[in-house]
Amino acid sequence: MREAHRVARVVAGVMVALVVATMPAAATIPRVPAGRAPMVVEVSPDGPVRSIREALASVARGGTIVVHAGTYRDTTIVVAFPVTIAGAGDAILDGEGKRQIMTVTSDSVTVRGLHFENVGVAFTEDLAAIKVVRASFCTIRDNRIDNAFFGIYLQEASECVLEHNELRATRTRDATSGNGIHLWHSREITIVGNRVSGHRDGIYFEFTREAHVRDNVSTDNLRYGLHFMYSDSCDYQRNTFRHNGAGVAVMYSKHVQMTDNRFEGNRGSSAYGLLLKEIADSHLQRNVFSNNTTGLVADGATRLLADHNQFVNNGWALKLQASTEDALFTGNDFAGNTFDVATNSRSNTSTFAGNYWSAYDGYDLDHDGTGDVPHRPVRLASIVVAQNEPALILLRSNFLLLLDAAERVIPALTPETLADSTPAMRWVQ
Amino acid sequence: MNTILKVLKYQAKDALRSRWLIAYALFFMLITDGLLRFSGDPMKAQLSLVSVVLFLVPLVSIVFGTVYLYNAREFIELLLAQPVNRRQMYGGLYLGLTLPLALAFTVGLGLPFVLRGADATFSGSLGALLLAGVALTCVFTAIASLIAVRCEDRLRGLGAAIGVWMLLTVVYDGVVLFILAVFSNRPLEHATLGLMMANPIDIARIALLLRFDGAAMMGYTGAVFLRFFGNAQGVIVSAIALVLWVYAPVALGMRAFLRKDF
Numbered sequence: 001m002r003e004a005h006r007v008a009r010v011v012a013g014v015m016v017a018l019v020v021a022t023m024p025a026a027a028t029i030p031r032v033p034a035g036r037a038p039m040v041v042e043v044s045p046d047g048p049v050r051s052i053r054e055a056l057a058s059v060a061r062g063g064t065i066v067v068h069a070g071t072y073r074d075t076t077i078v079v080a081f082p083v084t085i086a087g088a089g090d091a092i093l094d095g096e097g098k099r100q101i102m103t104v105t106s107d108s109v110t111v112r113g114l115h116f117e118n119v120g121v122a123f124t125e126d127l128a129a130i131k132v133v134r135a136s137f138c139t140i141r142d143n144r145i146d147n148a149f150f151g152i153y154l155q156e157a158s159e160c161v162l163e164h165n166e167l168r169a170t171r172t173r174d175a176t177s178g179n180g181i182h183l184w185h186s187r188e189i190t191i192v193g194n195r196v197s198g199h200r201d202g203i204y205f206e207f208t209r210e211a212h213v214r215d216n217v218s219t220d221n222l223r224y225g226l227h228f229m230y231s232d233s234c235d236y237q238r239n240t241f242r243h244n245g246a247g248v249a250v251m252y253s254k255h256v257q258m259t260d261n262r263f264e265g266n267r268g269s270s271a272y273g274l275l276l277k278e279i280a281d282s283h284l285q286r287n288v289f290s291n292n293t294t295g296l297v298a299d300g301a302t303r304l305l306a307d308h309n310q311f312v313n314n315g316w317a318l319k320l321q322a323s324t325e326d327a328l329f330t331g332n333d334f335a336g337n338t339f340d341v342a343t344n345s346r347s348n349t350s351t352f353a354g355n356y357w358s359a360y361d362g363y364d365l366d367h368d369g370t371g372d373v374p375h376r377p378v379r380l381a382s383i384v385v386a387q388n389e390p391a392l393i394l395l396r397s398n399f400l401l402l403l404d405a406a407e408r409v410i411p412a413l414t415p416e417t418l419a420d421s422t423p424a425m426r427w428v429q
Numbered sequence: 430m431n432t433i434l435k436v437l438k439y440q441a442k443d444a445l446r447s448r449w450l451i452a453y454a455l456f457f458m459l460i461t462d463g464l465l466r467f468s469g470d471p472m473k474a475q476l477s478l479v480s481v482v483l484f485l486v487p488l489v490s491i492v493f494g495t496v497y498l499y500n501a502r503e504f505i506e507l508l509l510a511q512p513v514n515r516r517q518m519y520g521g522l523y524l525g526l527t528l529p530l531a532l533a534f535t536v537g538l539g540l541p542f543v544l545r546g547a548d549a550t551f552s553g554s555l556g557a558l559l560l561a562g563v564a565l566t567c568v569f570t571a572i573a574s575l576i577a578v579r580c581e582d583r584l585r586g587l588g589a590a591i592g593v594w595m596l597l598t599v600v601y602d603g604v605v606l607f608i609l610a611v612f613s614n615r616p617l618e619h620a621t622l623g624l625m626m627a628n629p630i631d632i633a634r635i636a637l638l639l640r641f642d643g644a645a646m647m648g649y650t651g652a653v654f655l656r657f658f659g660n661a662q663g664v665i666v667s668a669i670a671l672v673l674w675v676y677a678p679v680a681l682g683m684r685a686f687l688r689k690d691f
Contacts (some may be wrong), residue, residue, distance in 0.1 A: 292644060315648045315650065336472050338642040388610060391609050393635065394605060397634060398483065398598050399606060400602070
């Protein structure tokens with residue numbers, strides 16, 4: 001019975017794909033004229049070809065459309081065969097706040113150097129500046145996208161490259177704001193050197209596999225700088241996520257690699273540098289978490305390996321929930337945080353070794369660079385605050401310091417096993 | 430006005446010659462330099478200094494203040510034999526006590542930072558630390574003057590000084606925490622803020638918290654705290670509360686001084 005369902009679903013899917021793939025070509029693209037179609041078609045506001053739609057009707061398969069400076073207002077452009085569309089000068093494609101600007105339904109389409117603006121906002125449809133639907137090998141490079149609802153939207157795409165695009169939106173409400181770079185059910189997408197700001201989520205993945213996200217800057221987005229769910233085996237390198245409403249959230253994924261990223265200045269009562277929720281077998285290395293309300297939240301981060309990260313000047317450097325099992329934190333620097341580690345449980349299965357703690361007050365008599373007494377990073381104050389939030393206002397008061405000193409002598413509330421038995425005396429990094 | 434200046438000048442000279450005051454400055458110099466030297470990190474040193482300042486400055490100000498004024502009793506009586514304005518004289522006494530203490534504190538804490546050439550990124554928080562210390566000095570010397578004027582018996586006066594210090598440094602916050610724990614199911618943000626404004630040490634502490642733990646303070650879910658800390662309103666309210674904390678003891682002390690029969 002289930003097999004039959006699956007077959008039916010696949011058949012239906014293929015049929016829909018066929019219909020969608022052929023329909024726009026038949027319906028909206030005029031027939032390519034007989035004879036040899038030109039390889040290059042120039043579009044300019046006062047030339048013989050005045051819109052990309054006209055150019056698409058005449059250009060050869062695999063040809064190039066050069067769009068010269070000017071503002072173009074047209075209905076949604078559907079690109080249904082392999083072609084390169086390149087801007088020369090400031091070629092503005094204006095959606096006039098009403099519609100999607102470009103839909104790519106063919107493999108091997110390149111869109112570069114264009115300036116998209118004013119994508120329409122809809123509540124039932126994800127309108128985007130560029131939407132790629134069921135296509136492979138697309139390249140979207142050096143575009144500027146202003147005031148979009150969704151920016152670049154990949155739906156069931158694969159092996160595409162999104163490079164050096166600049167996306168800027170200025171919306172103020174979650175509901176009327178879309179994601180900058182949005183990937184759904186896609187695979188092997190390379191996202192390099194893009195700058196996204198002012199969107200709902202800067203970069204959003206759902207059901208995406210093997211994406212490579214490098215050197216992007218995602219700042220001042222309303223919700224998350226980066227948000228992904230059910231996206232296994234992706235890697236993130238050298239990205240910067242700054243001043244986002246809630247930081248970065250990664251959920252329900254496996255084999256995530258995050259290296260050399262920066263998580264900065266995400267402040268607010270529910271903001272964090274990075275939230276790991278139900279993330280298994282992942283690796284955090286050499287990332288910097290600074291000036292966040294909470295640097296890293298590990299909620300169900302099973303077998304997480306975090307090494308050589310820096311946690312500097314955060315409210316809470318690390319919130320380790322009881323649901324996190326067998327995590328290993330080693331060679332990290334914890335400096336200048338109000339609380340280094342907070343946890344909601346007295347039991348602990350995670351291991352801390354060889355980290356630097358600026359709050360460490362032990363000594364190193366044999367001068368081997370490792371402290372001689374273990375460091376317990378969970379402060380009594382963090383437990384008091386967790387149970388009674390307004391008590392935050394008593395931070396650093398002499399009374400709390402006294403309680404903390406008493407707790408250190410005989411731990412009664414803080415988890416006894418959560419300790420770094422080989423704390424580094426100096427910064428590891 | 431003239432009397433204030435004259436008394437102030439004499440008092441300040443006298444106080445600056447006091448070994449205790451020099452020891453106080455030296456102590457701060459030593460502890461600051463030590464922290465800078467051993468932590469190797471100006472930020473970390475400043476964080477440790479927050480606790481030291483909040484603990485020690487009120488204690489020294491109130492104890493040194495009361496003792497000093499008791500010792501100056503003969504000088505006061507001598508002056509009162511002359512035709513001087515008592516109001517101005519009290520002002521001179523208070524300032525003559527406060528300024529040298531504040532100076533000793535500022536030099537003691539600031540000099541090591543200057544000498545070690547701490548860079549500009551830390552000057553803001555150093556300024557906050559110095560300002561908080563000076564404000565606490567002003568408040569606690571005012572309380573000290575009040576106690577010295579009101580209490581004839583110096584032993585009882587000293588006891589009262591230490592009692593006030595204990596109350597404001599430790600006991601008060603304990604009581605607040607107790608209240609928070611007992612009424613944890615009620616919205617207590619406004620009440621807590623009010624309670625904090627009623628204790629000068631807490632005001633100074635919160636001002637420093639905003640500097641050093643801003644990220645954590647933004648983590649509080651209650652809108653009241655966020656709004657309060659998020660803009661100038663919090664700073665203005667705290668400043669007014671501190672000024673009141675200086676004004677009230679000085680005014681009360683002056684009233685007692687005017688009526689006092691030496």
